[in-house]
Amino acid sequence: MEQDIRVRKIKDGTVIDHITAGQALNVLRILNLPSGSGATVTVAMNVPSRKAGVKDIVKVEGRELRSEEVDRIALLAPEATINIVRNYRVVEKKKVSIPEMVEGVLGCANPNCITHVEPVKPRFRVESRKPIRLRCIYCERIMCEGEIAGQF
Amino acid sequence: MREMSREEIEHILNTAERAEFRGDMLQGRVMCTLFFEPSTRTRLSFEAAMKRLGGEVVGFSKPGAASLSKGENLTDTIRTVSCYSDVIVLRHPREGAARLAAEVSDVPVINAGDGSNQHPTQALTDLYTIRKEHGTLRVRVAMVGDLKYARTVRSLGHGLAKFGARIMLSSPPGLEMSPELMEELEGMGARVEVCSLEEAVERAEVLYVTRIQKERFPDPEEYRKVQGAYRITPELLEGAPQNLVVLHPLPRVDEISPEVDHTPRARYFHQVRNSIPVRMAVLALLLGVV
Numbered sequence: 451m452e453q454d455i456r457v458r459k460i461k462d463g464t465v466i467d468h469i470t471a472g473q474a475l476n477v478l479r480i481l482n483l484p485s486g487s488g489a490t491v492t493v494a495m496n497v498p499s500r501k502a503g504v505k506d507i508v509k510v511e512g513r514e515l516r517s518e519e520v521d522r523i524a525l526l527a528p529e530a531t532i533n534i535v536r537n538y539r540v541v542e543k544k545k546v547s548i549p550e551m552v553e554g555v556l557g558c559a560n561p562n563c564i565t566h567v568e569p570v571k572p573r574f575r576v577e578s579r580k581p582i583r584l585r586c587i588y589c590e591r592i593m594c595e596g597e598i599a600g601q602f
Numbered sequence: 603m604r605e606m607s608r609e610e611i612e613h614i615l616n617t618a619e620r621a622e623f624r625g626d627m628l629q630g631r632v633m634c635t636l637f638f639e640p641s642t643r644t645r646l647s648f649e650a651a652m653k654r655l656g657g658e659v660v661g662f663s664k665p666g667a668a669s670l671s672k673g674e675n676l677t678d679t680i681r682t683v684s685c686y687s688d689v690i691v692l693r694h695p696r697e698g699a700a701r702l703a704a705e706v707s708d709v710p711v712i713n714a715g716d717g718s719n720q721h722p723t724q725a726l727t728d729l730y731t732i733r734k735e736h737g738t739l740r741v742r743v744a745m746v747g748d749l750k751y752a753r754t755v756r757s758l759g760h761g762l763a764k765f766g767a768r769i770m771l772s773s774p775p776g777l778e779m780s781p782e783l784m785e786e787l788e789g790m791g792a793r794v795e796v797c798s799l800e801e802a803v804e805r806a807e808v809l810y811v812t813r814i815q816k817e818r819f820p821d822p823e824e825y826r827k828v829q830g831a832y833r834i835t836p837e838l839l840e841g842a843p844q845n846l847v848v849l850h851p852l853p854r855v856d857e858i859s860p861e862v863d864h865t866p867r868a869r870y871f872h873q874v875r876n877s878i879p880v881r882m883a884v885l886a887l888l889l890g891v892v
Contacts, residue, residue, distance in 0.1 A: 562717050564698035568677050570705075588698025589719055590604065592782050 463489070463511040465533040465540075466520065471496055473526045474506035476602040480523050480555055481515070489513045502529070517544070522555050524548040525582060525598055548579050556584070559597040563589035603722045603760035611761060615730050617892055618876075618883035627891045628657035634687035635661030636679070637714070638694045643852060643874060644714050644724070648691050651881035655891075660687065677706050684708045689888060692716075710888045718751040718818050723884060724851050725757035727877040732808055734876065735847050735869060739765035744802035746772045747812035747832060747857060749779040751819070754851040755812055756783065763790035770795055772802045774831035776824065777814065799832055803842045809834065809867075811850045811857050834858045836865055849873055 469477055474493045478484070484491040490511040499505040506527075520532050524546040534542040552574040558565050565572040565588055574584035577592065584593045633652040637645050641663065649659045676699060683690055684707040692700050693714040700713030700720075715721040733739055743762055749755050749771055759779075762769060769792045771779050784794050802809060811834055819825040833856060834848060850858060850870040862868050886892040 558698075560697060562695075562697050564676070564694070564696040564702050564716075567696065568675055568702055570677070570702055586698065588701045589696075589717070591697070 458492075459538055460492075460509050460511045460535055461538055462536055463509065463513055463534075464515045464520075465535060466508040466510075466515075466523070466527075467505070467531045467533060468499070468502065469506035469508065469523075469527040469530045471502070471504040471506055473602075474508055476526055477506070477508055477523045477530075479602065480526070481519060483508075483510060518549070521546055521549045522552065525552065525555065526602060528580075528582075548576055548582065550576055551587075552576065552584060556593070556598060556601055558586045558589060558591065559593045560586065560589050560591040563591065565589075603720060603725050603757040606722070606761075606764075608764045611726070611729065611764065614726055614880070614883050614887065615733060617887060618726075618730055618879040619734075621879055622892065623655060623879075623882050623886065625654065626656040627886060628652065628655040628889060631657040631688040631889060632686065633657055633659050633661075633689050633691060633885070634683050635659060635663070635691045635714075636683065636693070637661070637663040638676075638692075638699075639715065641693055641714070643877070644693065644721075645691075647874075647877040648712075648714065648723075648881055648885075651878050651885055654878070655882055655885060657688075657885070661691075676703065680707050680711070689885065712884065712888070715753055718753050718756075718815065720757045721753040721851075722757050723877070723881055724754045725761045726884070727873060727880045728754070728758045728810070728849060728851065729761050730880050731849060731869060731873045731876045734872075736807060736845070740767055741807045742768040742770065742805060743808040743810055744770040744772060744797070744806035745779075745810045745812070746799060746802060746834075747774075748777045748814045749773040749812070750777045751815035752812040752851075755779070755810075758810065759783065759787050759792070760790065763787040763792035766791045766793075768793045768795075770797045770802050770806055772797055772799045772832075774814075774828040777828055799838075803838055803846070805843070807843065807845055807847070809842075809846060809848045811848060811854075813850075813853065813855050813857060830856055832857060834862055836861050839865065839867060842867070 474495050492509040494507040496504045514534050530546045532544050533540045554571050558572050573587045577583045577585050581595050652659050680703045689710050691712045691714050692703050694716050697717035697719035699716045704711040788794050816825050847869045848867045
């Protein structure tokens, strides 16, 4: 009940729930929201959660986010769930999953990687999901959890 | 080398060994060498290999002479050069340069060294030499020296791991192989252990000595700390097993004393000679003539 007052229901759109506490604003940055989208975005941080103690929630009104868009946030919030809402009802619910390739979100941690000086988007192959380890497809250097989180 | 299969490596080595090359195989084909970093051996060896197959060579060996000095990026340089040539050989100080080049090029790109990442044709030459010397790649190889920055170590490690070799590592403090690479080599099939130089000499069948990569040190003071930290001498090799051979990707500075050159263990100049059939095989296979 208390939660309903803090974060009101949306009619249509996407609710990203169970975001790791403190990561909501980074999640918005990854999703490039709300800039340019025109969507109304509500952010709730440190919301009490039975499972995790506290969590963040992001609600995007009037826009259904595609899987490939939201999967990118799994790098920061691996436990997040995506709820698609139509007419106040959740019609689809799924967990985020880390994609095979990560593109356009991170820079390579290797300062001597070619991606820092050429007009190319850094791309990473996911080598391991738990713990998260990404390999730059150009310089082949591995990026670990700390290096990934440090970029947000 | 990470992505090459054991079968692909064997195919290249077998092609080099069969040496069924003809002097007109690549007649009318052009190889472009783009060396943004200095090189003697690799560039000349590629050029010699191409010419022995009847091909032509264009290119540069000084980045100052390239349009890069006018501000052109690598991507545009590669796109342009791929219009002139049938194959590109690229050396670049940045890691990942060859991969990027291969993405934007219309013709095959051979990585002749990208920063401290990879040097695959050197590794193929090393594997070819080891197989020639020992008849197998399932050998005990001690890698000695700069295991942090040397790209030849990384590439050879990947190649050896695929054949189940035992890899011994001996390096001065601060130049150790990264734990990620050690773990990766083990995951690929190698048995990896860290040892002293003396242990390496006592038990290895191949002593793979590397130069300390002075040019890759971010701090010159760090280089001075490890400069001259190891040296292979005839005395050090006295108690070594009969079949131990000494390899080095060259150039050397002071890590192998010249007296070792006259011992039957010294195989580094054989290695240089072996680079020709290996690079001929790579060129011939890439251009589809064998």
